[in-house]
Amino acid sequence: MTAISAYAPLAPLNEKQHTISFQEIYPEQRSETVFANPNVSDAVIPHLGRSTQQALLLKAAREQYTLVTDHAIPTILNKDEILVKILAVGLNPIDWKGPAFNFGIPSLPWVNGRDLAGIVVKAGTSSRVHEGDIVLVPSTDYRDIRKAAFQEYAIATHFNAARIPSSRNIHASASLGVAFVASALALGVSLGLDFSLVTKCPGPSLTDVVHQLDVNTIPVDIKKECFSAVSDVERVTSGDWIAIWGASTTTGYITLQLAKLAGLRVICVADIARHGARLVELGADVLVDRHDTDRAKEIIRGVTNGKLRYAIDIVGKDTATILEATLDDAVRSDGSHAHLLGLTGLPKERKSSLTYHTVPIKLFHESSQVGEQIVCWLEALLQSDTLQLPEIIRTDGGLGSINASLDLLREGTASGKRIVVDLASS
Template structure:
């Protein structure tokens, strides 16, 4: 049975559907090629170095405090051949950006810089074989939260080239800054934890991450996510096209993307959300069944009725309380082939476990620790964006740069932008 990887479960209000997207929830203005897949790396590393050695950044000095804007923080430097330097132009805000300081988690030391979703222009490349080059507009899901150089709340950030997705000229920089970590969480949840093969998608085939992971040196995978990475290896346990899957929290950015990727892979999807506010958009993205979250007991009954009590796969994006509700919709009896029901929780799992159900979290570290996995994911994302197959989240743009992040996080915390992403524009 899969075990719980390192995640953080926080108290969530009863109607947290749009306030608490996926675990470790996370920016550009040069002309770029319309088709990112046609890119051929330059043979010599080139660089457009910053004109000075310091930058503006937001520092967190203590739990429960707001971020402090400083103008003399050192610009991060590249230390490895596979790293690049990005000048940030837009930052996508995530609940973890305010929940980390509020609940004192995910802060390795003080002062610290947070921020998970960034987009900008590559200004330095250190390796001639890098998949990106200077001048490329890229979005970067910053999942390596222990490396302060990679945080989004600053003017420049370091990234690895296999974690940067080039933005096609047809896509908005601000909208692109909104989906990085949510995309990573969605792909890893479906493709690694539940074993869904994206290569079978007809419109825009993606990676078969189960096979990719099986080819990786086991010792290179962080120990605390290693078991989860291999949980879907048994063929009879893997999520396959034609199966039903329920998503509780479908109007969050992660749910929004998970729905789209699930439909691309041929799944039948039940979406639990505030249907009055978000039903039209979810229906437009292909949701097979819409279930209102306002009456949780009825939601459980509807899901069981639609699936005849035989539901085998479910993803919760809200918290342990809704994960417990979703658990009740699953059929815990083993199938003839010995396979089980599977419940994945991005922000929490039930305290007590139901017999016959396998529980999963998202091995988020795999994205930045494995070049093979990261490159496969961002390469697919580039294709999804260039082809227009992936519909981007609706964005609320906030001007004011880094100095407006604290106020923007308060708006996010208040929940008035339900079903949308706040993106702070750094200008330039």
């Protein structure tokens, strides 16, 4: 299949949509920019004459974040970068686990935060998004402190920003970015699922996009994973069974929806009493309760007649090991194998007859071609109302409320939902 190189733009804005004047921000700019989300007022657009901002700094591992008011507003360094005024921040487990267990922190003090939504306040003429656009940004490039979400302003690359249609809630949209990128790369690159064959709102064939890249531009540590689905006999296709352990997580919800769009049959492992109804609503073919692991393995093997070839674990090494036991470990006559992908860990001891995967998340921000294909498809899915957004718990209080919100996340209060912190009213 050939890669999809372009997507239709968002529908034209109508006269009822809100307009923001940028003349106060940029006196040299004479035109007005149409603001694509009527739910956010002009008041969230401050003067950019200052050089500092509020931010949450992590000053030491195993400590809470500290709110400061004198952190530098990040600077645009190249033509692909845009500046975003952050209006909402979606919280991820890594936001508390990183400091608690001292990982994913390049240096100290540091700014964290992976999911944000906001308004573009600076963009170059060649950018695919424009000043005034409301966008969501999955900040996968965590080593660049300028791109972190726990601050008033953040840098993003235009090919990593997805415009949010006016019909979609900005806070719910702020919660799905990293989860969507992880799901798209897991299914579309690691397992080779061809989204261009989707009937409703088709997407890209990411394996074709990757194969068109200069191999020398792909980071060494993800190169093997990027080309793991090169053989057609190894790629997951419509009609195949796939098991998802951790299906009630945001990544699980998104993975389930993308898999169903592509015609896969999906087994969802989760707390069925709490999340079963939602998973059925999203299209799950089989529900398996996670509390009885022996029974779970038995059900998965029974449903697939012992021939399961594809599985994704979103929880950790222990559950990935359980899921591994449900896979058919026999090499097929065509030389193909069963595949296990772990988002947060894989079994310590591995079988030579199985193929193991991680998500090449770095590909999203390292490759403009891959990044743009993913966000363009996300825009189309949102515009067509094809993708259901995560349920959220919205908290007010701005950056200063994030520590308390992370405590709720750590305690499991938000199980099955995402906590989103509102910055627009702070």
